[in-house]
Amino acid sequence: MLKRALFLDRDGVINLNHGYVSRKEDFDFIDGIFELVASANRAGYLVVIVTNQAGIGRGYYTEEDFHRLMDWVGGQFRAHGGTIDAVYFCPDHPEHGIGKYLRESACRKPAPGMLLQAASDHGIDLGASIMVGDKASDIEAGLAAGVGTLLYYGRDDEAGNAICVGALKDVSAYFK
Secondary structure (H helix, E strand, C coil): CCECEEEECCECCCECCCCCCCCHHHCCECCCHHHHHHHHHHCCCEEEEEEECHHHHCCCCCHHHHHHHHHHHHHHHHHCCCCCCEEEEECCECCCCCHHHECCCCCCCCCCHHHHHHHHHHCECHHHCEEEECCHHHHHHHHHHCCCEEEEECCHHHCCCCEEECCHHHHHHHCC
């Protein structure tokens, strides 16, 4: 049986977007995110982070730095009663990447690559899943992947094809 997932963008949904956050000292969780993840877990959703990380591609920090931070982030969720089931990231950038990271990539949102890979890896029913993002590229990736519910965390006039949610606590109303 296929599983449902709550896909979350990282910067701007899980943490305040201070620009290329790579250290726990700079990682400020957004109010309500711990409760949302725990609620999704209780409702039977896998929780999957899908995040563009062009800071790696630009040389601002390394993949090792990213993994170290995300291990810490996962620990913070566990300490608050929630579980992040998987993290997918895309370090590539088509214009500003350095070396192997300078390329067009099927994983970089708005392309759906990370979502499709997660679905394949974890047996996820994309049509029964939810994507929460704070940028048009997040929503476009969810739409291209066939995610059933697209939620935009931010201003209503920027939501496009998504339903706008003003607070993370509002997302749980879409759990089925």
